[in-house]
Amino acid sequence: MLTQTTTRVLEPSDLDAALDILGREPVENAFVTSRVQVAGLDPWRLGGEMWGWYAGGELRSLCYAGANLVPVCAGPDAVRAFADRARRTGRRCSSIVGPAEATRLLWKLLEPSWGPARDVRAHQPLMVIEQPSTEVSADPLVRRVRKDEMDLIMPACVAMFTEEVGISPLAGDGGLLYQARVAELVGTGRSFARVEDGRVVFKAEIGAATARACQIQGVWVDPEFRGRGHSETGMAAVVEYALRDIAPVVSLYVNDFNTAARASYRRVGFREVGAFMSVLF
Template sequence: MARWRGSTLGGTAVGGRLLDDADLPAALDLCARLPVESVLAASRIEAARRMGMAASGGQLWGFEQDGGLQALCWSGANLVPLVPPGVDGAVEAFAAMALAQGRRCSSIVGEAHAALGLWNLLAGSWSRPREVRANQPSLVIDGDPLVDPDPFVRYSRPTEYDLVLPACVRMFAEEVGYSPASGPQGPYEQRVRSLIAERRSFIRLAHGTHGAEVAFKAELGAVAVGVAQVQGVWVAPPFRGRRLSEAGMAAVVVTTRAEVAPTVSLYVNDYNERAIAAYRRVGFRQEGTYATVLF
């Protein structure tokens, strides 16, 4: 329940509070008001509620006004702010807390106004980022897809880990610019295993030059408050241009809405016009904008 008080940022008094286990129900209530916007933070908060904040691997910061929790920020491997419209002072409070502890995250990610506002206050003190992706349309579908689902897209199986991992690594390297691989028991490898075990990994296998390989893949990277956020959508180079992503995403949407969450979301870089067009053909619509600062 510790309260942090900073001095000022740009002449504005700032303050925030480190939340604990007793605050998690209120935090999830706040997330439920903005489910698509909050799903990244909410998935971590739900995990913290199950295991306890001490074992969660992160911190949860809160900003209160009028006696209630009005905004929050998950601080872990990623810094994920959730600041509803009209809540003044929260971004400054979270920036002050971030400055006090120093940069520990690999990215700032979330709704664009909050994420970029946070970064604008930190930019003069933190290391220069590798990239700032300021305009990432947040897309949503909560009904049947507009294209037929690919009948060959299914959950990955634990026995297929050795096929799934290379596809995940290639996708990550294409998207972020470096390989996340760090050894058989590394954090990225463990994350891939966990997604497969939790039935959050989807694949379509095909026969390639060296036998079976992943032609299409996607993961449910965050699931909370009735929303499943799709991440890591990828089509192997030999299979591109065949609209596998459209039919594949339709299959992911159908299965996810039936078995996981009624709303499916994702966010995509604005310059990836082909992907945006494909998602729109599936039936996704834009309901906001994300931003990501990568370190």
């Protein structure tokens, strides 16, 4: 029995306890929950370790430590414990991302040893929608991307990633991991696009999906087609697909400085329910 506060790497036998923690905030935790539900807690399958913080012998908080470092249901004491562990192991992630309050403290504690960051996005509104848009008509031309359309969708995905993150996803391994992730989303029917004359005009993916919530990512409109409402009608269409086929709550998070996107999502019917923060390396 663990009687004091401590952290340890969780094992497959801890799965039920971890899922109980993740279930406390199904929208905030959609990304980590979706990975755990598919891969369990085996680090090789999960793509990283799941750290658990215990107080009085009870699992209280989690931190996913993979390509991203993600605090889960973590108060200040848990964050400090996770920061201590992260300092000891050294930085292995490309970003820290999660609920703003916990992520802000985690970065404050890690910055002296892990900094500087390439970019810090301190306030990213978390938005949700639970019914089809009543204000924006869904674009009837937005559809699922087919498996034989990888050559069509990949350039749009690379353009979106580069514009959003500031670096190309093709760097390092030549884009093999990124291409595999895009192929996974296409293969599971979670990649959507409007295509005109062989050209992607609008695209978005449902990146994380559980039975209780899913998360839209990678929203992009070809620069030549911006300002024509494609982001709104396209998002309305993706929301309809998501609510019908995947989960009762659809979420996303967006940079606070992207006022155009935030206004677009509000017109579709999204409302703000919290905030994320991202630290990019």
